[in-house]
Amino acid sequence: MIIGLDIGGTKLAGGLITPDAQLVERRERPTRAREGVDVSLGGVYALLEELAEAAKTHGTLDGVGICAPGPLDPKTGVIFNPTNMPGWVNIRLAEEVSRRLQVPCLVENDANGAGLGEAVFGAARGFSRVFYATLSTGIGTGIIFDERVYHGKNGAAGEGGHVSIDYRSPVRCNCGSIGCIEALASGSSIARRARERLSEYPQSKILSLAGTLEQITAETIARAAAGGDTLAALLIEETAEMLGAWLGSVVSLLDPDIIVLGGGVSRIGEPLFGRIREAVPRRTINPFAVNTPIVPAQLGKDVGIWGAAAVIRSR
Amino acid sequence: MIIGLDIGGTKLAGGLITPDAQLVERRERPTRAREGVDVSLGGVYALLEELAEAAKTHGTLDGVGICAPGPLDPKTGVIFNPTNMPGWVNIRLAEEVSRRLQVPCLVENDANGAGLGEAVFGAARGFSRVFYATLSTGIGTGIIFDERVYHGKNGAAGEGGHVSIDYRSPVRCNCGSIGCIEALASGSSIARRARERLSEYPQSKILSLAGTLEQITAETIARAAAGGDTLAALLIEETAEMLGAWLGSVVSLLDPDIIVLGGGVSRIGEPLFGRIREAVPRRTINPFAVNTPIVPAQLGKDVGIWGAAAVIRSR
Numbered sequence: 001m002i003i004g005l006d007i008g009g010t011k012l013a014g015g016l017i018t019p020d021a022q023l024v025e026r027r028e029r030p031t032r033a034r035e036g037v038d039v040s041l042g043g044v045y046a047l048l049e050e051l052a053e054a055a056k057t058h059g060t061l062d063g064v065g066i067c068a069p070g071p072l073d074p075k076t077g078v079i080f081n082p083t084n085m086p087g088w089v090n091i092r093l094a095e096e097v098s099r100r101l102q103v104p105c106l107v108e109n110d111a112n113g114a115g116l117g118e119a120v121f122g123a124a125r126g127f128s129r130v131f132y133a134t135l136s137t138g139i140g141t142g143i144i145f146d147e148r149v150y151h152g153k154n155g156a157a158g159e160g161g162h163v164s165i166d167y168r169s170p171v172r173c174n175c176g177s178i179g180c181i182e183a184l185a186s187g188s189s190i191a192r193r194a195r196e197r198l199s200e201y202p203q204s205k206i207l208s209l210a211g212t213l214e215q216i217t218a219e220t221i222a223r224a225a226a227g228g229d230t231l232a233a234l235l236i237e238e239t240a241e242m243l244g245a246w247l248g249s250v251v252s253l254l255d256p257d258i259i260v261l262g263g264g265v266s267r268i269g270e271p272l273f274g275r276i277r278e279a280v281p282r283r284t285i286n287p288f289a290v291n292t293p294i295v296p297a298q299l300g301k302d303v304g305i306w307g308a309a310a311v312i313r314s315r
Numbered sequence: 316m317i318i319g320l321d322i323g324g325t326k327l328a329g330g331l332i333t334p335d336a337q338l339v340e341r342r343e344r345p346t347r348a349r350e351g352v353d354v355s356l357g358g359v360y361a362l363l364e365e366l367a368e369a370a371k372t373h374g375t376l377d378g379v380g381i382c383a384p385g386p387l388d389p390k391t392g393v394i395f396n397p398t399n400m401p402g403w404v405n406i407r408l409a410e411e412v413s414r415r416l417q418v419p420c421l422v423e424n425d426a427n428g429a430g431l432g433e434a435v436f437g438a439a440r441g442f443s444r445v446f447y448a449t450l451s452t453g454i455g456t457g458i459i460f461d462e463r464v465y466h467g468k469n470g471a472a473g474e475g476g477h478v479s480i481d482y483r484s485p486v487r488c489n490c491g492s493i494g495c496i497e498a499l500a501s502g503s504s505i506a507r508r509a510r511e512r513l514s515e516y517p518q519s520k521i522l523s524l525a526g527t528l529e530q531i532t533a534e535t536i537a538r539a540a541a542g543g544d545t546l547a548a549l550l551i552e553e554t555a556e557m558l559g560a561w562l563g564s565v566v567s568l569l570d571p572d573i574i575v576l577g578g579g580v581s582r583i584g585e586p587l588f589g590r591i592r593e594a595v596p597r598r599t600i601n602p603f604a605v606n607t608p609i610v611p612a613q614l615g616k617d618v619g620i621w622g623a624a625a626v627i628r629s630r
């Protein structure tokens with residue numbers, strides 16, 4: 001049995017994964033990290049001990065995998081100081097969990113973990129070279145080779161959200177660089193682009209669907225587009241073209257077996273995927289790009305639990 | 316002993332590499348592929364047989380590595396139809412060489428081969444994850460992990476020259492995509508940018524140093540810049556910023572141990588490298604980028620011979 005634990009800004013979610021890849025004993029606790037409240041380490045240990053106890057009725061516990069927001073060091077299992085995790089500074093999480101539960105523990109950042117989860121248990125099962133992206137508030141990505149996360153020299157690889165597609169863009173990314181795909185095509189960037197252009201499209205339904213300017217999300221825009229909204233359709237088209245240019249570059253560089261897209265923006269669905277699939281072959285030199293599958297993630301809201309379990313399973 | 320053969324647009328160059336990495340028995344023959352004249356397969360076989368004969372005086376021949384312009388299939392050793400190689404269509408080169416010389420033969424594209432050469436014998440010896448780029452008429456790149464070329468799913472990986480840094484650029488690349496770094500910062504792109512702006516800088520010495528507009532190269536611009544030419548200095552600065560944005564994206568994605576830059580444009584030297592080293596950390600989220608070495612290639616004009624030998628050595 002493996003415990004997979006997903007530490008997020010709004011929830012802790014954990015579960016037991018059986019050797020035949022069934023998720024049993026799923027538990028969830030709210031966290032308030034997004035509101036600036038510390039994620040309690042005590043709460044993390046309590047949930048893990050509860051799951052370890054539950055594991056006894058199923059078999060032997062082989063290890064604990066944890067997905068957490070970066071930056072962190074996957075080699076040592078130390079979590080540095082994630083922006084989303086107030087109060088967490090240089091936490092030696094893997095070591096402490098391993099000491100408490102007397103099993104191996106590995107920690108992985110959320111996007112790498114989600115990518116590994118999809119490669120081992122989800123949409124990319126059986127594919128050797130996987131490029132995974134969570135298109136959410138930000139854009140996190142992971143490169144998975146043969147069911148292992150590619151970490152690079154310093155454990156900092158796989159930050160595809162900070163590949164720039166527009167090096168002279170007026171838009172500066174939170175990371176300090178310019179024209180990163182995260183700063184142009186993430187959920188919050190799509191919402192920003194919507195807000196900037198609403199006055200040009202007074203007939204748009206986006207604002208009334210959202211309620212307030214602040215509540216505009218990729219989901220609002222998807223719903224508006226489905227209802228025939230011109231601005232919403234345009235925003236999706238532009239987003240797909242940007243993501244297509246970005247993934248075209250990834251395909252030129254990595255020639256992956258498959259590309260998996262998850263996260264809230266990916267739930268726009270076919271209007272987005274269809275356009276991305278059309279754009280990528282135009283945006284790469286790779287003549288095989290037309291055959292590279294570009295598919296939605298399969299693991300949904302539990303991707304962090306599955307990903308965390310996959311970290312242990314493929315160690 | 317290993318034979319390394321470099322098939323290029325203007326020359327065939329081959330040599331014997333000894334087990335202790337000495338290049339002995341170097342031979343060179345002119346080709347006229349750049350002028351549209353077929354590279355004679357007979358000439359390739361004759362040079363290889365000559366080197367195989369010479370190998371007998373040094374020891375046993377263990378294999379033949381060949382670097383050639385792509386597209387080609389490194390797994391089967393079939394060369395498709397390189398633009399630079401008129402008359403070469405689906406040549407089963409590895410198979411034929413292996414049959415003639417009765418030793419293993421492997422074929423690799425020139426940028427991957429050069430990268431592998433630098434990783435095994437040159438500037439990146441001892442580094443696990445190497446990003447190599449030839450900044451020449453075009454921009455060819457190679458990704459080398461643990462002394463092996465990363466080929467991707469279809470053997471088409473490592474085409475970093477077709478990573479786009481400007482997805483809405485007015486400049487369309489030869490590959491059909493938009494804003495590829497090759498279309499903006501290769502030697503021919505730098506020369507094009509110089510020609511486009513000469514009229515704004517009537518005092519520039521670039522044209523008189525080159526002779527004619529067509530003869531402007533990166534080398535002319537480097538010489539002009541060294542002499543205090545304003546336009547030349549500006550072109551180098553812009554080129555470094557573009558290459559910095561591009562390599563910043565590579566560092567975000569791959570977190571390599573080292574970046575090696577070769578080719579004619581790299582011979583601009585410190586005025587280019589200094590600016591690239593300054594730009595990359597600004598252009599990536601990777602906090603370790605300041606420590607990523609960005610160094611000139613070491614193997615010079617024989618990089619194709621060394622690279623070809625490395626293909627056999629690390630097979």
